[in-house]
Amino acid sequence: MNLLLVEVAQATQRLADAGVPSPRFDAEELAAYVHGVPRGELHRVADADFDARYWEAVARREAREPLQHITGVAYFRYLELQVGPGVFVPRPETESVVDWAIAAVRAMDVVAPLIVDLCTGSGAIALAMAQEVPRAAVHAVELEETAVNWARKNAAHNDGGARVVLHHGDALTALPELNGQVDLVISNPPYIPLTEWEHVAPEARDHDPQAALFSGEDGLDLIRGLEVTARRLLRPGGVVVVEHADTQGGQVPWLFPEERGWADAADHPDLNNRPRFATARRVRT
Structure with a gap:
């Protein structure tokens, strides 16, 4: 044998x-x-x-070192991404989020959609959107410098990377020059509650950046902030797509209420039929 x-x-x-x-x-x-x-x-x-x-x-x-850290490669949709210490390893669940976002953008009557990816990490979402929506202009924002460097490498080695503009900055204050102009805001933010630290898989807890995992006592602190950012960036009719934990499915859509100018806030399942991401449409400023 x-x-x-x-x-x-x-x-x-x-x-x-x-x-x-x-x-x-x-x-x-x-x-x-x-x-x-x-x-x-x-x-x-x-x-x-x-x-x-x-x-x-x-x-x-x-x-329990991540497989992707050992091989140096993570696969996401049609992308081959370089990853390692200091950057969040993209997960298959996020592909469902991108699927919905691509369909939403394609359904818009917009020749060259303007897309913003907040908390881009390795650049996986931004690069997938640029690759699969060829006329899109994509801006990707990341706070952690090490992750920005990984995203730059990936943009240089993947189709569509030339149409992704990387910004080293805070997702909560990013891109004021695009206020009211964006067609789609998408994000896979940190959303794990601090109280769940000991239950997180060692591959993530011990190797992914802590800033990419945890966000306050209930895990929703950054998503609350992203609601404000998305409300500022989106044009009327634009949409926001935010990933969350499967245990947060009943909570996240409520963060995009009608009284703040949102409509059609809803949750969506991943391929395993677990609540995975929330969407909402901007109807007024």
Whole structure:
């Protein structure tokens, strides 16, 4: 039997014992990364070519270092992103948020939509919007300097990056020059309550930037601030899309009330049918 496949099976068991959520997938991804082959071609690696560095990578994942930090790559929709310490690793759940946003922008009677991504992190959302809505102009805002540097790298290496303008700044005060002009504001902000710290997966708690995870006692502090920012930036008829935790589904739409000029505030499920993001439409200033 192929030696590498035997090692992958052993690594899978080690990762499972360590509590890694997807042990087989991660064991195979690490093997593919170390040996420089697609995951589907691991069986082609000859016994003589087995690289002992594989076990170094497995040990790092066993210690709950994120897979993406070890390989240096995260995949998001059609993007291949560079990630590492100091930047939030994009999650699959956010792809549903982007799906809704793309459909909303395409449904607008706007030739060149103006989009703002707040708390951009690696640039995943901004780059996906630019890539999949080719005539869009996208502004991406990020407070943490290290994350901005990762976003710059990703913009330079992905289609659509030339139409993403990166801003190193605070999402709550960003882009006053665009007030009342924006078609869509989108954000995956920090939303974990501080009281939930001990329940957060080690991959996130110990490796993602704390500023990208936690936001006050109920997790909604920054989203409350983003409501004000979105209200300032959006034109009448523009929409806001904000990701949140599945446990916050009954709370976030209420942060976009009619008396502040919002309409159609609603929650939407992710692919697992869990409440994942809220949307609202700006109807007046």
